[in-house]
Structures are given as structure tokens and as C-alpha cells.
Amino acid sequence: MAISVDTFFLELNGQGTLQAQIQQMIAEGILSGRFHVGEKLPSSRKLAAHLGVSRITVTLAYTELLANDYLTAKGRSGYFVSQNAPVPPKYMPLQRGTENVDWDAALARKFSGGDMLSKPRDWRNYRYPFIYGQADRNLFDHANWRLCAVRALGHKDFESLTTDYVDQDDPLLIEFIARHTLPRRGIAARPEEILITMGAQNALWLASRILLTHNRTAVIENPCYYSLRSLLEHWDCDVTPIPVDRDGLPPDALPDATDVIFTTPSHQSPTTATMPVDRRHKLLERARDLDAMVVEDDYEFEMAFLGAPSPALKSMDRDGRVIYVGSFSKSLFPGLRLGYMVGSEPFIREARALRSLVLRHPPGHIQRTAAYFLSLGHYDAQIRRMSKALANRRATLDKAIDEHGLTVAGRGIMGGSSLWMSAPDHVDTAQLARTLQGQSVHIEPGAPFFSGPDQPKNFYRIGYSSIRQDRIEPGVKLIAEAICAC
Structure with a gap:
């Protein structure tokens, strides 16, 4: 070179x-x-x-x-x-001077330092990776994804590959979502009511930016997705955490000053609780009484392998107050960064304009590749393959947990890809996770999911989307032994 x-x-x-x-x-x-x-x-x-x-x-x-x-x-x-040149193992730029910038004064806002879960870069080398939200290479359809990507690079799709959509999206992908994906959730939407996003997190950012100001109040679940909480705290709006119960977010607990409600009714994050249909109706009634908007994050609805998923909140919405957020991260792979947002046309129009100011649109080639993968039936085949594998792993995990005396704090009745666990009160699961890493076991501490200074330290999450079925029981045994040793 x-x-x-x-x-x-x-x-x-x-x-x-x-x-x-x-x-x-x-x-x-x-x-x-x-x-x-x-x-x-x-x-x-x-x-x-x-x-x-x-x-x-x-x-x-x-x-x-x-x-x-x-x-x-x-x-x-x-x-x-020269082969004999003293070359270091990796590129390290030489410092050409001393920085004199006072960054504490220069930075108007700081986004680092919030609650986050760190994933080891080498987690795939772990023998017992109870990691959440990562793709299993043995379940992903590499061959057909590659064929769809090559097809999207062809002369016929030159426009979709190279066009600057400005604030629009690939019509083929929009059509598939409108005609096939959303009807499975009971949702009817026109193309003008659908926006492609860079994953669910991008959709949550867009929604919060449009619906919230410094004098509005957002309600979040407690515990909840930690990045959502950090995102809202940076908007200077009032954030009110509401403790969830076994059925998810309780509508009666919503304060009168609520303006926007963020909820995960199908698989509450992280407890995996599924909100019953009657509570979903009550939540919508309470939102109507408050004249509040609802942002429904339905990030894992495809993983309902234990029973038919409950109707989406959006499917019950008659007022247009529900913003629906979907994602392909769990069903395809998180690195895809592709999701979608459904709402009334006035809202989607503003979301489209805001997105165009920040990133214009997700790459056309990625959108067209996904559209082919979905429309040619490969996506449904993968969902069936994943559902079967996850159902088997879930059965093995449930059995192992019972055998080794671990405590489940929440398990999705429809499926999902993780279990929310609790250890005895004296156990710090952050330290437990560090101890288990030495035994090639990965679990996720639960404290970052909770709001406030007094975060419970004894909760943890174990995912089963990326671990081999035959390694689940010995991995659970190691977790149980480590907890007993605390």
C-alpha cells in the first residue's frame, strides 16, 4: 500500500x-x-x-x-x-503541543458520566455470555442479507443507493412497514405517518425534543431504559419516575401535571413485565384526562414466542396521542441502527424536519437492503428461527434457575430475550459481575436502570439471545455459587 x-x-x-x-x-x-x-x-x-x-x-x-x-x-x-523500523503495535499520534483550553468552562453541556452499562469488547469470547440485545451469529441469515445488500447495490437501485432523500425515506421500506409490520400490531398508518429512524434511541430523542420543553413534565418508568432517563435529564424538563409493578406502569400513579408519558407496555424495560389489556385502556383514558402524549417503545414485540402479543397501545389510540416506536435492532442486529416511528401526520412532519437538520436520513443503501430482506420473506423466516431457539433457551434457563435457587424478579409472559433477577439485599451485583467475569460469565448489574441516588444494588439482568443452550445451566450454576459466596 x-x-x-x-x-x-x-x-x-x-x-x-x-x-x-x-x-x-x-x-x-x-x-x-x-x-x-x-x-x-x-x-x-x-x-x-x-x-x-x-x-x-x-x-x-x-x-x-x-x-x-x-x-x-x-x-x-x-x-x-523497513521491516527493521521500530514500529509500535498501534498508531499513537505524537503530541505536538500542550492544550490550554479550560474544558470545564468551554463545555456548555456535558453528556458523559451518566448511568450506562458497559459491554466487554470481547464478550463473544466469554463461555457464558448472558448479555442482552446482541445478535447471535448462528441465528442470523448472513447469506440472504448479503444477497439483499448486493441487490441493493445493483444498477436498478442506483437511485435508492445514491439519492439524497433530504427528509424522505425509501418508499419500498415504508410500504413494507405500513402493509406488513404495523398490521401485526393492529396499527393502520399512511406513509405520511411513518418515519425511518436510526434505531429506537434516535426515535426517542426526536420525540422528546419535539414534545418537551423546560416547563413540561415527562413521566418515565422506574426502573427504565437508562439512556432514556439521561436523555430527558439533559432537556431540562421535569422528569418524574413512577415505580412499576408486576403489570408495568400504573396509570393511577401519573401526576396531574404530566405532559408526556414514556412507556414500554409489551416488554417493560428492564423488568420484562407485560401490561394487561385492561391497564392499557386505563392508561389511555388517564392520558386523555391529562391531555398528555404517550410515547410507546415497542422495542421487542417480535420476541413474543410464548403467546400472541397484546395489542399495541397505538392500535387502541383513537385520539392520535400515541407515538409508536419500533426497531429492527433485536430482530436483526443492533449495529443496523434502523427503526421507525409512527404518529399523526403533524407530529411526523416535525420529526421529519428535525431529523433532516441533524442527519438528513438513514443511509439509502441500508434502507433498501432491509426492504429487500423484509419483502422477500427472509425476515419472517429469521423471526421464526429466532423464536424457536429463544423458546428452547428460555425453557432451559427457567429450569436451571429453579434448580439452583435463583430469584426471578420479572419474566415476560409473552417471551422476550432476558430475565430480570434479584439477589439478596446485601449483594452488590456490580461487584458480582466483576467477580463472574473472571469465570468467563457476563451478567448486567441492575442499578443503572433505577432513578435517584438510592439505586438498589441487588438487581441484575441475564439475557439469553447470545448464549448457547448447552451452556446456560453451567453458567447459572456459577452465578448461584458466586451469590452464595457474597
């Missing part, structure tokens, strides 16, 4: 002769790992023309580096980074 001549430049106030500066510039590139062993340097003529120096100056610099074994010459092919 040849090193681009555009990566070379001389500092305006560089010290020493031009030859020394060029020599130092190349040596620093090699020492920092920016230039790799075997890469070809620009010819002396090309580099000289680029830097505006004489060719002999560059040649002398190359000759000195050759003598010091930083470079090697290959006949008439040119100069290359």
Missing part, C-alpha cells in the same frame, strides 16, 4: 534544515505507527513537488533514513518502510 502524499506537510515554523524537517516528519510517522511496515513512500519527485522543495532535499532525507534502517530501497520501485 502506498502512503498518500497528502499526509505530508511541513510546519510553518519548523526547526532545522528542510532536509532535517522532512527526515523528522517521516521518522515520526513511522515511530507513531501511522506508517506501517512495507508501505511505500511517495517518490522523491512527487513529495518534493507537494512540499515545494527541491528534489535533492527529499532524496537526501530518504538516504539518511535508509542508512538508519527506517526505510529500505527496492530497485526502481522506490522507498518502503
